[in-house]
Amino acid sequence: MSTGNVQEKKHFFDVRVYYEDTDAGGIVYYANYLKFAERGRTEFLRHLGFNQQVLAREKNFCFVVSKASVAYLTPLRLDDVIEVQTTIESCSKISITFKQDLCVNGQCAAMLDVAVVGIDRKTGRPKALPQDIKEKMMEFMND
Amino acid sequence: MSTGNVQEKKHFFDVRVYYEDTDAGGIVYYANYLKFAERGRTEFLRHLGFNQQVLAREKNFCFVVSKASVAYLTPLRLDDVIEVQTTIESCSKISITFKQDLCVNGQCAAMLDVAVVGIDRKTGRPKALPQDIKEKMMEFMND
Amino acid sequence: MSTGNVQEKKHFFDVRVYYEDTDAGGIVYYANYLKFAERGRTEFLRHLGFNQQVLAREKNFCFVVSKASVAYLTPLRLDDVIEVQTTIESCSKISITFKQDLCVNGQCAAMLDVAVVGIDRKTGRPKALPQDIKEKMMEFMND
Amino acid sequence: MSTGNVQEKKHFFDVRVYYEDTDAGGIVYYANYLKFAERGRTEFLRHLGFNQQVLAREKNFCFVVSKASVAYLTPLRLDDVIEVQTTIESCSKISITFKQDLCVNGQCAAMLDVAVVGIDRKTGRPKALPQDIKEKMMEFMND
Numbered sequence: 001m002s003t004g005n006v007q008e009k010k011h012f013f014d015v016r017v018y019y020e021d022t023d024a025g026g027i028v029y030y031a032n033y034l035k036f037a038e039r040g041r042t043e044f045l046r047h048l049g050f051n052q053q054v055l056a057r058e059k060n061f062c063f064v065v066s067k068a069s070v071a072y073l074t075p076l077r078l079d080d081v082i083e084v085q086t087t088i089e090s091c092s093k094i095s096i097t098f099k100q101d102l103c104v105n106g107q108c109a110a111m112l113d114v115a116v117v118g119i120d121r122k123t124g125r126p127k128a129l130p131q132d133i134k135e136k137m138m139e140f141m142n143d
Numbered sequence: 144m145s146t147g148n149v150q151e152k153k154h155f156f157d158v159r160v161y162y163e164d165t166d167a168g169g170i171v172y173y174a175n176y177l178k179f180a181e182r183g184r185t186e187f188l189r190h191l192g193f194n195q196q197v198l199a200r201e202k203n204f205c206f207v208v209s210k211a212s213v214a215y216l217t218p219l220r221l222d223d224v225i226e227v228q229t230t231i232e233s234c235s236k237i238s239i240t241f242k243q244d245l246c247v248n249g250q251c252a253a254m255l256d257v258a259v260v261g262i263d264r265k266t267g268r269p270k271a272l273p274q275d276i277k278e279k280m281m282e283f284m285n286d
Numbered sequence: 287m288s289t290g291n292v293q294e295k296k297h298f299f300d301v302r303v304y305y306e307d308t309d310a311g312g313i314v315y316y317a318n319y320l321k322f323a324e325r326g327r328t329e330f331l332r333h334l335g336f337n338q339q340v341l342a343r344e345k346n347f348c349f350v351v352s353k354a355s356v357a358y359l360t361p362l363r364l365d366d367v368i369e370v371q372t373t374i375e376s377c378s379k380i381s382i383t384f385k386q387d388l389c390v391n392g393q394c395a396a397m398l399d400v401a402v403v404g405i406d407r408k409t410g411r412p413k414a415l416p417q418d419i420k421e422k423m424m425e426f427m428n429d
Numbered sequence: 430m431s432t433g434n435v436q437e438k439k440h441f442f443d444v445r446v447y448y449e450d451t452d453a454g455g456i457v458y459y460a461n462y463l464k465f466a467e468r469g470r471t472e473f474l475r476h477l478g479f480n481q482q483v484l485a486r487e488k489n490f491c492f493v494v495s496k497a498s499v500a501y502l503t504p505l506r507l508d509d510v511i512e513v514q515t516t517i518e519s520c521s522k523i524s525i526t527f528k529q530d531l532c533v534n535g536q537c538a539a540m541l542d543v544a545v546v547g548i549d550r551k552t553g554r555p556k557a558l559p560q561d562i563k564e565k566m567m568e569f570m571n572d
Contacts, residue, residue, distance in 0.1 A: 001300055001367050014287055018328060020174065020321045022167035024221050025550075029163055030494040031467070034460035035306045042304060053365055065459040069498035075553070078167050079339055081287050121454075124504075144443055144510050157430055161471060163464045168407075173351040174320035178449045181317070185447060196508055208316040212355030218410075222482055224430045264311075267361075306460065308453035310507050315449055364453050 003047040004040075004084075009140050011044040011086040017078055027075035034068060037100045037112050040084030048136050059130060062121040066095065071111045080104045091137040094118045094126050146190040147183075147227075152283050154187040154229040160221055170218035177211060180243045180255050183227030191279050202273060205264040209238065214254045223247045234280040237261045237269050289333040290326075290370075295426050297330040297372040303364055313361035320354060323386045323398050326370030334422050345416060348407040352381065357397045366390050377423040380404045380412045432476040433469075433513075438569050440473040440515040446507055456504035463497060466529045466541050469513030477565050488559060491550040495524065500540045509533050520566040523547045523555050 004013030015036050023029040045052065055061045076082060082102050089097040100112040120127040129137075147156030158179050166172040188195065198204045219225060225245050232240040243255040263270040272280075290299030301322050309315040331338065341347045362368060368388050375383040386398040406413040415423075433442030444465050452458040474481065484490045505511060511531050518526040529541040549556040558566075 001302055016287055016325075018321070018325050019166045019168065020172055020324065023162045024165035024167075024169050025162065025491060025493070026167050026169075027493075030497060031163065031460045031463035034463065035304070038306065038460070039302075039304050051365065062454060064454070064456075064501070064504070066501050067499065068459060068501075070496065072493070072495050072497075075493070079337065144445055159430055159468075161464070161468050163467065168348060168350070170350075173354065174317045174324070177317035177320065178447070181449065182445075182447050194508065205311060207311070207313075207358070207361070209358050210356065211316060211358075213353065215350070215352050215354075218350070222480065305452045305454065306458055309448045310451035310453075310455050311448065312453050312455075317449065 003043045006047060009087060009142060011040070011047060013040045013043045013084045013086070015039055015082050015084060017076055017080040017082065019078065021076075022078050027077055028080075030070075030072065033070050033072070033076070033102060033110050033112070036082055036084055036102055037098075037114060040086045040100055041098055041114070041116075044086045045133075050133055050136075055130065056121055060121050061127060061130060062119050063096075063116040064119055065114060066117045067113070067115040069113050072109075073111070074107070074109045076102065076104065076109050082109070087142065088137050088140040089113070091129075091134060091141060093128050093134075096129070096137055146186045149190060152230060152285060154183065154190060156183045156186045156227045156229070158182055158225050158227060160219055160223040160225065162221065164219075165221050170220055171223075173213070173215065176213050176215070176219070176245060176253050176255070179225055179227055179245055180241075180257060183229045183243055184241055184257070184259075187229045188276075193276055193279075198273065199264055203264050204270060204273060205262050206239075206259040207262055208257060209260045210256070210258040212256050215252075216254070217250070217252045219245065219247065219252050225252070230285065231280050231283040232256070232285075234272075234277060234284060236271050236277075239272070239280055289329045292333060295373060295428060297326070297333060299326045299329045299370045299372070301325055301368050301370060303362055303366040303368065305364065307362075308364050313363055314366075316356070316358065319356050319358070319362070319388060319396050319398070322368055322370055322388055323384075323400060326372045326386055327384055327400070327402075330372045331419075336419055336422075341416065342407055346407050347413060347416060348405050349382075349402040350405055351400060352403045353399070353401040355399050358395075359397070360393070360395045362388065362390065362395050368395070373428065374423050374426040375399070377415075377420060377427060379414050379420075382415070382423055432472045435476060438516060438571060440469070440476060442469045442472045442513045442515070444468055444511050444513060446505055446509040446511065448507065450505075451507050456506055457509075459499070459501065462499050462501070462505070462531060462539050462541070465511055465513055465531055466527075466543060469515045469529055470527055470543070470545075473515045474562075479562055479565075484559065485550055489550050490556060490559060491548050492525075492545040493548055494543060495546045496542070496544040498542050501538075502540070503536070503538045505531065505533065505538050511538070516571065517566050517569040518542070518571075520558075520563060520570060522557050522563075525558070525566055
């Protein structure tokens with residue numbers, strides 16, 4: 001199944017809008033933008049060879065979101081194909097900040113900033129990113 | 144917080160419909176009827192003194208749904224207050240079958256049958272219901 | 287974007303399981319099986335050239351689900367790729383009954399029966415299926 | 430059904446966490462914090478006597494979210510009772526900015542800022558808030 005593709009330090013992944021994503025206002029429910037963004041980040045990691053279940057099982061390592069913000073520009077609608085564009089804004093020992101755009105037909109409909117933090121999934125305490133993930137993220141950072 | 148109330152072998156619990164529950168058709172999305180029903184069953188158990196997290200932690204016991212069916216009679220809509228009515232249809236060593244009605248203003252909008260099975264949450268294998276749960280369920284069965 | 291493919295009167299469409307689909311039990315939440323099935327039915331119609339928004343706008347025609355039942359065989363899990371298999375069980379003047387299997391690695395994890403009814407989206411009253419949809423559905427029926 | 434209560438320019442509304450809200454990480458899925466916040470804002474408006482469906486029907490007036498940000502402090506968990514605390518940060522001719530805290534047992538688990546904009550639900554264009562809503566919001570603003 002497609003894990004999207006990468007071009008010039010950016011990851012691209014398409015998602016389709018279904019009835020489940022919309023609300024009685026006739027457009028996509030505002031919380032669901034975060035679902036599309038999460039699919040984009042997960043596929044970005046998968047595309048780079050990282051599987052979050054394996055990280056959890058083998059290294060007790062999990063990501064949790066510590067901050068998320070969304071600017072809603074134009075409504076997403078039923079049947080839209082959304083291109084989730086993901087870039088790395090910054091990366092520290094224990095956290096990554098993603099910049100994500102949700103685009104339809106080449107137009108940006110929403111912009112997100114999402115910070116995730118590494119934790120030990122047993123203790124819940126902050127935990128340094130695995131070295132290989134950190135290195136990959138650094139490669140994707142814009143100078 | 145309210146756990147509903149019980150009258151003549153039936154449990155009653157009210158839930159409100161929000162934007163998140165609706166879809167672009169202007170009515171509640173069909174899968175979300177199962178969410179309302181699950182809240183009803185959870186509050187029914189809580190009302191009787193059973194907490195599913197405690198069961199999981201102390202007895203490694205979990206319920207999983209093995210069968211669910213819904214008959215959709217009239218649409219549920221934004222702002223509706225749904226009365227979830229729950230009764231016990233049958234109860235065996237390892238399973239319970241619930242009959243649930245979702246009612247608005249005294250009218251039944253949907254009817255559900257939901258069968259749950261007890262499992263060991265580590266092995267995933269079928270596991271007998273705790274004796275106190277089984278006894279309570281038997282009391283609620285209609286003769 | 288892929289609308290799946292068709293082989294011997296059956297439609298196949300792949301969906302990926304994300305965190306949003308799972309629950310604290312570690313597996314896919316039972317209501318979300320209906321979401322995957324709905325994506326399958328929507329892509330089946332799209333694959334055949336029918337777009338539900340166009341039907342609504344041009345013919346005031348909508349489908350609503352009148353009955354749904356799910357048999358849960360084995361749990362769906364995070365990262366699973368689910369093949370949604372859709373066939374037509376029956377088709378009348380105003381309704382279609384779908385049979386849908388959710389399969390992972392060639393094994394059936396859940397079986398669904400879903401009946402949809404055509405309605406006039408303004409009055410909410412039953413409305414005959416457009417002739418071209420009905421004809422296509424008849425072609426897909428198993429003898 | 431309860432619409433919460435108001436004390437010193439703050440609205441309080443309790444919501445319960447169910448399985449549907451959690452994910453395989455064992456905690457509430459990050460997008461669902463926005464659902465709880467929306468329920469709080471809707472009940473705040475309802476508590477003040479404003480019904481969004483009536484506004485839509487009678488005045489063609491809708492709110493859409495233009496910006497939302499969440500700071501996740503501690504995880505929300507299954508069975509938690511969340512107190513959604515809502516205050517008004519600012520209010521202009523066409524928009525309202527809410528500050529919302531999600532608290533469990535007196536401790537703040539997440540802080541949100543949510544800006545909504547009034548639109549004409551037919552044209553989608555910005556539309557001035559109804560005068561009575563604006564006045565009520567001004568009363569709730571902190572000096």
